[in-house]
Amino acid sequence: MSTRTTGSGVAASITASVLFAVIFLLAGLLPGWGAEEILGWRIVLTLSMLGATFPFLATARAEWRALVTRVRRRPTLILLGVLATMLVGVQLWLFLWAPLNDMAMAVSFGYFLMPLTMVLAGRVFFADRLSNLRKLAVAAAALGVAHEAFSAGGLQWPTLLVCLGYPIYFVLRRKIGFDNLAAFSAELMLMLPAAVFFILSGPHGLGADDGGMLSGAGIPEGTWGVAAIGVLGGVSMATYLLASKWLPLSLFGLLGYVEPVLLVVVSWILGETLGWAALLTYGPILLALLFLSLDGRRRDPKLLVRALENAQ
Template structure:
C-alpha cells in the first residue's frame, strides 16, 4: 500500500542515521585492541547480511539482479565494479581507522569540503551549472584550503582521500548507471574477501574467544550500529525531496567534528581560518538549499 511522504518523519530518520554514523566514529575508541584494517573487516562482514536482508524485505533485489546481468553483457563492466568497490572500501576503512589514529578532525574536514568538490566535479564531468551560491561557496572553500596550504603546504591525506575519493566514487556510479542500493550491495559483496582477509590476518577477536567474549560483543555492537545507520538513512529517503536530503548531509560532519573533540583532538589557532572558511562555504550551500526548499513548497501550495 502506498503511504504519502512524511517530511518530519524523514528528517527524524535521517538525523538518527547521522547520529548512528557519528556513534560508530566514536565507537572505535572501544576497539583500540584491533587495528583499523580488522575493524573495517568486521564492519563489512557484519553489515553485509543486514544490508542483504533490508534489500530483500524492501523489494530492491531486482536492482542487484540487473547489475549482475550486466557483468555478462558489458565487456568492461566487471572492471568498473572492482574500481568502485575499491573506492568505497577505502572510505569505509578510513572512517574506522581515522578516529583512533588522531585523524578524526582531518576526516571531518574532508566531509565538510566534500559537497564543494561534488559541485566542482559535477560542473567539470557532467557540465552541471553552478549557481551563484555554489560559486560563492567555492570561493570560501578555496580561501580555507589556501590557508591550510600556507600552513603545511598540503592538506592531510585523510582529508584529501575523503573530499576527492568520494566524488570519484559517486562519479563512477553515475557514469555506469549503478547509483542505487543494488550497486552499493555489489560493491560491499566484492569487499567481502578483503574483509575476511583482514579479520583472519588481525585475528584479535578470534584469538580472544578462548579467554573472553567481551571483544566479540564489542565487534557485534559495531555491526549493529553500522546496520542501523544504513537502515535509518535508507528509510528516510522516500520521505525527503532531494533538496532537503542534500541539506541533511551536513549534519554528519558536524557530529564527526564533535566526536573528534571528545576524543581529544584540537584545532590550532593557525588552522581556525581554514575551518571558518569551510563552514562559511557550508552555510552558503545550506542557505541555497533552504531557499530552494521554500520555493518548492510555495509551488506545491499554488
C-alpha cells in the first residue's frame, strides 16, 4: 500500500470522525423527531446525493460494473450483502437513537472500544500479528472494560452493539470484496423501503396531526437539521468507507480513536456527565490507545508522518 494511498486514508478517516460528531450533535438537538424518522430521511437524502454524483465519477461507475459482474457470477453474494446491510442499518439507527435517549455516553464508550476490537478482528480474521505493545493495549483495555462492567453491573447493550457489530461488518465487507462506495450505495438501496416506511409513519409523516412535511402549518422545527444529517451522512460514510479500504485494518482501527473523543464531547454538550470513577474506565482505554500508537510508530516511524504530510 503506497504512502499516498495511506495519506488519503488518514485524511478520510479524520474527516469522517469530525462529520460523525456533527451528526451526533444534530441528532440530539431534534426534539419531536424519532430516530427511525431521522434515519429514513438520512437514507433517502444520502442515497439521492450519491445517485447525483456517481454518474460523473469514473471510479464509481467502474465499481458498480465490477459489483454487478461479481454478483452475477456468484449470486450467493446477495445474501451476504443483505447481512452487511442489516449490520450497518442497525448501527446507523443506533447512532441517531442514542443522543435522543440519554445513551450518547454508552455509544461513545463503544466507539472507544472499537479500535481494540478492530485489532482483535485483524488478528482473528486476517492473521495480523499481535506485538508486545498490542498485547499490552488489549490488556489495558480489558482493565477498563472490567471496571465499567463491574461498576455498571455489565456493559450496556449500545456499547456492545457498537464495539462488536462494526468489526463484524467491516470484516464481512472485506472478505466478500464489498469494501467500496458502490457496495455501500447498494446497501442504502436495500434499506430504502424501510426508510420510506419510517418517514411516512413517523411524527411528521402521513399520519401526523399537522398534515406532514408540506402542510399549511409550514416546515416543522428541525427540518433543516434532518436535511443536514442526510447530506453529512453521505459524505461521512463515503469518507469512512474509503478510509477502511485505503488503510490497513489495524491503522484504520487506531485512527478510530478520534471519533469517540469527539462523541464524548458531544455527549457532555447534550447534558450527560462523567464522574471521577470514569477515570478508572477511560484511563486504561486511553493507555491502550497510546500503546497502539507507539506500536504503529515503532513498526514504521515515518509512515504516519508521511501520510499526514501527503493528506495536507
